Amino acid sequence: MHQNDGRQPGNAPGNGDGDPDERYRRSNALLVDEVLGFLFAAALRAAAEVGVADHLAKGPGTPADLAAATGTDARNLYRLLRLLATRGLVAEDESGRFALTEAGQALRSDVPYSARAAILMLSDRTFWLPAGELTRCLTEGGSAFDEIFGMPFFDHFARDARTAAVFHDGMAAMSDAENAILAAGYDFPSTGTVVDIGGGHGGLLLEVLRRNPALSGVLYDRPHVLAGHRLGTAPEVEGRWSLTEGDFFEAVPPGDVHLLKRITHDWDDDQCATVLGHCRRALHPGGRVLILDAVVPRGNAPHQSKALDLLMMVSLTGRERTEEDFAELLAKSGLRLSRIIPTPTVLSVVEAVPA
Structure with a gap:
């Protein structure tokens, strides 16, 4: 998939070969190749599930050896690895x-x-199945999750311990690679209290406190989430921290800085305005929301x-937002967009202060 074969569907008809239909043939080939991309995600998930990479860490192996180590079928494992090799995740030698x-x-x-863990979360059936019903989001509006699972996304999590564990472990795996970079990418106040709202296992708050020894922190979340926190490690x-x-x-704890990492994209504007309004009212004088x-x-x-x-569209009520979207959302919440600080990660720091 995504072969480097020079297909350019937008080229002029014929590409100089005299065939006026060639541009459409090339477009056809490109689009067929692209739609098969979901099979790479499926292969990546399966590789993560059986743990084949842990065995490859010991050195190169034959499909037979790897199948014996992972309890899988050797021929089918070879076929999976051959596809992963097309994206450079593994490499097959001449032997x-x-x-x-x-x-x-x-x-x-x-x-x-x-x-x-992030791969297992992002390809979990709670995202995978609704993604297959994306057309429903276009024709009916809203997400596809409720129709498939019979309840909203986070209600399902509250009732299904397996899914909740997959989600929180996966979010921690995504966050761990970002947290130190994000903590270093913002000039936090020298003293005060940082409140990590919906902060999960506390990875971001931990990095902030490590870099700012005069700050204290509050990790705020549901009880079953806080049970897995890592601040005590x-x-x-x-x-310097509390739970x-x-x-x-309903409310948020008071503080000088309120952190909301990967929270607002889960919810629609009205829901976000409720949370951000609580933050505005709980801020100490001179405080800010990040x-x-x-x-x-x-x-x-x-x-x-x-x-x-699109992941947010099919499974939740939220969305990713532009700078203009954030400015409008904050204005509804008694806040004002102060600045946006890009980071080397996919995330930016959107700084808001009381309006």
Whole structure:
């Protein structure tokens, strides 16, 4: 898939070969190749599920050896690895052995910033099944999740412990690779209290406290989420953090800085305005709200936010937002967009202050 074969569907008819239909043949071939892309995601998920990368970490292996180690069918495992090799995640040598490439290292579960849990989350049936019903979102509006699962996204999580674990572990895996960069990318106040709203296991708050030794922090989330927090694993932040249970649609703890990482994109504008309004009222004088989310750029260039936006569309009520969208949303919440700080990650820091 995505072969480097020079197909250019927008070329002039014939590309100089005298065939006026050639441009459409090329477009046809490109589009067929693109629509098969979902099979690569399926292969990547299956590889993560059986843990083949952990065995490749020991060195190159034959499909037979790898199948024995993973409890899989050797012929079918070979077919899967052959597809992953087309994207450079593994490489097959002349003897038929596969090796894990540099690009594929984060598929392992035993490395820093492993992507395995994130892959399992993003390809979980809670996203995969609604994505197959995307047309329904276009013709009927709203997400496809409720019709498939019989309830909204987060209600389903509250009733299904397996799905909740997949989600929170996957979000932590996505966040771990970003948190130190985000914490370093913003000039936090020298003293005060940082409240991480819906902060999950506390990875971002931990990095903020590590870099700012005079700050204290509050991790705010639902009780079952806070049970998995990691703040107690870092002696250097001991005594500077606390846990608060609650629902950010009802209230948020007071503080000098409110962090909302990958929160606003889950919810529609009215729901976000409720949460942000609580933040506005709970801010100490001189405080600020930091929304850490993707900001959709103008133009036609690829950007992960454009794919994530469809993920939000099919399974949740939210969306990824442009700079103008954030400005309008904040104005509804008693806040004012102060500035947007890009980071080396897909996320930006959207800074808001009281209007």
